[in-house]
Amino acid sequence: MSYFNVTAQVESHEFGKIDKADLEMTVYSPDSGAAAVYLVDKGRAIFNESSFDVYLTQLVRIKILKEEGFKWADIKLDYLKGNGLSKLKAATYNLENGKIVKTELGKRDWVDEKINDDLWSKKASLPDVKVGSIIEYTYTRKTGDFSRLPAWIFQTSIPVRYSEYEIDIPRYGDYQTMMKGYIQPAFVDNSGGKNHIVMKNVSALDNEPYVATMENFRSKIEFEIKAIDIPGYFKEVYMENWEAINDDLLKDEVFGKALEATGQIKRAYPDDKGWKNDEASLIEIYNFVRDNYEWDERGGLYMLNSPRQTWDDKKASAPEINMTLIMFLRNAGISADPVILSTRGHGYLNTYVPIISQFNRTIASATIDGKTYLMDATNKLRPYNVLPTSCLNGQGLKITSSGPEWVDLSMNKETDTEIVTGNLWVNEDDVLEGNMNVVFKGTASTLTRDTIEDLEKEDLNDVFEDFDGEIENVSFKDADEAKDTVEGEFDFTKESGVSFIGDKIFLNPVLSKFIKENPFKLEARLYPVEFSAPIINTYMFNVTIPEGYEIEELPVSQNIALPDNGGRYTYLSGVQGDKIQVVIRLNLYKTSYLPDEYPLLKEFFNQIIAKQEGQIVFKKKGSKP
Incomplete structure (x- = not known):
């Protein structure tokens, strides 16, 4: 971390000192879609050397920008039994006829709720909240003794304009300090027995697809006790190696x-x-x-x-x-x-x-x-x-x-594997018909078994909910046995699976698509894309050439690869006797793709989606081109 001059970076904030410009704000420019924004989130943790207790004082000021942001006016403050909260104040501010109007929350508006034998919560809803309001509250809480210093979260599900945390580091303790997340502080000072950190314009932590947990990336500071040494009284080492x-x-x-x-x-x-x-x-x-x-x-x-x-x-x-x-x-x-x-x-x-x-x-x-x-x-x-x-x-x-x-932990070489084999034909009613065999292996087999176990018999079709068509006659093999594979079979029809235009038939053989839509919408991504196991998917479709027709056009075979052996997609089509065989393979060999790999991964998915739309075209025998 870098060190900066305190006066250049730290702002002064007091309860009740509301800036009129903030009340006039209608959109938070760094994130125009935000429903609310923390204007200020400020914490000060003080160590009491007489009682060995730590007290945290927090000031929160939030601007409500949309109705979806009203939930931030519902306050819930947890505390340990016997510790309680003090110096509790809360208010709502609105701009009426150019003047700031303050509506305070009364002491009787707070409700204490027991969560368990040790934990309680103080709850209240701030009054007179509307789009444009600013809500504010402050309190002091005893967090416990100095063996567990309070953590601080700088990044939330809404943006934060200014977050500051200053904490006394008790001289009797030796602590492991852990800064997490990707946001760079605007100010850091670790001198004088304190940790003092300021972050500005912190982006909201939005949930991203294919992330094990967003907590891995939340910007926060945590402390773990390594040792306590009170000369002449007590000495204990908690963390060595x-x-x-x-x-x-x-x-x-x-x-x-x-x-x-x-x-x-x-x-x-x-x-x-x-x-x-x-x-x-x-x-x-x-x-x-x-x-x-x-x-x-x-x-x-x-x-x-x-x-x-x-x-x-x-x-x-x-x-x-x-x-x-x-x-x-x-x-x-x-x-x-x-x-x-x-x-x-x-x-x-x-x-x-x-x-x-x-x-x-x-x-x-x-x-x-x-x-x-x-x-x-x-x-x-x-x-x-x-x-x-x-x-x-x-x-x-x-x-x-x-x-x-x-x-x-991946030494067992688990993979998420799915192998689909299908036979397709156009029936006498000019409807696409066929049967499918699906084999799930590795982690996919366990997930499929769990899904089957949770379903009623009449709902087993839901296992194949990604399949594009009407399903019947579903059956499974080894679904109630702890084997490496689960095998499923079903028959299907799809009225929209084939189109007749003039003397031609258009048919898309990919009835079970790897990807229906690209889950990666952002232009850039701050966090890795994470899969629990390498993905190995294979689809093989045999399409019977309709009687009286011949092939005019097949989807072009294609091979798409990610750099550094990160993944591969192959699409192969060919003719065997009276059948067209389409073989598609998707392999994602890695379980983690770094942010700088994201653009290529996103484009890889885009190309797969486009290729899945490829059509087989048949024409009547003897018809003119």
Whole structure:
């Protein structure tokens, strides 16, 4: 970060000091479509050396530009039980006959709501809000002791004109400061035991397609305690390195120590079925654990219930199921260890910052004859060699007695694969008719099984909702078995699939399109395009040449490639006897495309969409050209 002169960058803002020009504003010029804009979002966090508490004072000022922005006038301020809020003020400002009119929110207009035993919320709706209003509120909140300093978010779903955060850094603590996001500060000063940051004209963080979580890119500052040292009273180190985290987890009663309780597993299930140190036994053990437990939808890292209780309950969290799997594997003589990771929705891991709070899921790993397997046994319809897509998020940390080890979470080589084979013909009613066979593999197979499981029998057509036509006679093979593939078949008709113009027939053979519309609308993109796994799609259509007709024109074969082996699209057409065969392949080999690759990726999709519209043209035999 750069350092700038304070007086040149920091602005003065006080509650109630409203600029008339802001009330006259009708459009926020940097983002003309914004429904509202933070004019000011200012925070000051002060450390009280007597009580060791941290107090945060925040001033918020928002301009309402459209009716869609009215929701920002509904205030919700969370606080911990016993801490409460003080110095609470709120008001709405309007411009009437050229004068600023202030409408204050009364103390009785606030409502306290219990969220859980520890967390409460103070809520209110500001009065007299209309398009053009400015709303403003301020408060002071005790955030807790200095072991957890309050974070600050500079970027929201609406633009921010000015955001400032100044925080005292307690001299008794050593902290890891983490600045996140792509926005450059206008001012930074880390001197004098403080962190002071100003950001100006911060763009709204809009949801983008194909992003694991936008939280990876939100501009914010966070603090993690590394150590506390109060001379003569207390000293504790919380963050050293990954080796220390590995050792702490191995000593933890609900992690490493829990894994040592293999005797509880033996007593709960004494029949080991002759399992041994080979892949066949690994698969049997995985299937056994997966089929005997029901996942309760909880994640986390720790085995909060004992192995025996987990076995007896048969319903458990992800770490409890996967750590039970590890114990069964170890009992069979298979080398197995836990891997902790951050799911896609939880955000990226920073491997340079050894903080346990970055992780939110435990899976199992096993090694046989030098080959490592990563497993998660929480879904009865998922095979052993496929992780949930939520877990495909870069690297995980394997916790072992010989030290921590970073592992590639995509080492199972999962792909999102779909293979479609279709036979098409024009029936006696001049309607396009045919049948389709679809094979889903890898991550696509698990997602398809989950979709089928959630559907009623009469709604199974929804699995093929992207197919362009009327579907009937849908059937599936291996839909209720945890295999690598799911196979579906159906018959179809499409009245608009063929056009008769004079003595010619026009037919588009691509009935199941890779891409119906380009999801990438922006000219440029600030964030990577992310897929959970490489995409491998193949479509093969056999079109019967209508009786009495001959081929006049076929779609031209085409090959489109992204640079650096980033992806490829091929369209091939040819004639075999009385049939035309069209083979289309789409391969996206990478799971992440950087912002500077975005324009070419967008154009790649545009070209695919255009090519999908290619027509086969038949003409009546003997007709003139």
